[in-house]
Amino acid sequence: MSFDDKEQSEKFMRHAIALGRKGMEAGDGGPFGAIIVKNGNIIGEGWNHVLSSNDPTAHGEIVAIRDASKRIQSYDLSGCDLYTSGEPCPMCLSAIYWARLERVFYGFSIQAAATLFDDEFIFSELKKPSAQRRIPEIQLLEAEALKTLDEYTANPNRIIY
Numbered sequence: 001m002s003f004d005d006k007e008q009s010e011k012f013m014r015h016a017i018a019l020g021r022k023g024m025e026a027g028d029g030g031p032f033g034a035i036i037v038k039n040g041n042i043i044g045e046g047w048n049h050v051l052s053s054n055d056p057t058a059h060g061e062i063v064a065i066r067d068a069s070k071r072i073q074s075y076d077l078s079g080c081d082l083y084t085s086g087e088p089c090p091m092c093l094s095a096i097y098w099a100r101l102e103r104v105f106y107g108f109s110i111q112a113a114a115t116l117f118d119d120e121f122i123f124s125e126l127k128k129p130s131a132q133r134r135i136p137e138i139q140l141l142e143a144e145a146l147k148t149l150d151e152y153t154a155n156p157n158r159i160i161y
Helices: 006-026 060-072 090-099 119-127 142-154
Strands: 033-038 041-047 080-086 103-108
Touching (some): 006 060, 006 103, 060 080, 060 090, 080 090, 090 119
Parallel strands (some): 080 103
Antiparallel strands (some): 033 041, 033 080
């Protein structure tokens, strides 16, 4: 779908916003709703379930990506667009890249939500070398761990994703 169809894009965004409101009013989490669209059809949707599921990864975008992937039986969402009520956080942005989504349309910005959510802090941490981040990263048993990586690499039937 081309962004030339502003009316259709706005319809999809309103649906994502409505999902965010639904989840927020149910007490599931913040006002974050998202849908995945392919060829003008919604193939996945979700809203924030962080509070209701006690899962810090249950953001609206992640839930929508999981739903779309399950529906089409593929981790590869190439050719799909994401509509989300709020600009994606660092975790969701990473998932968007892993899923190979085409484009992201969002409502409110990270800056607008900054008083409630600490996305800016995470973005600033990711810019730092790992040794300077607040949460230490400590490498252990590299040789043992590399054995599994080498085995996967040697497998002629492996899937690179």
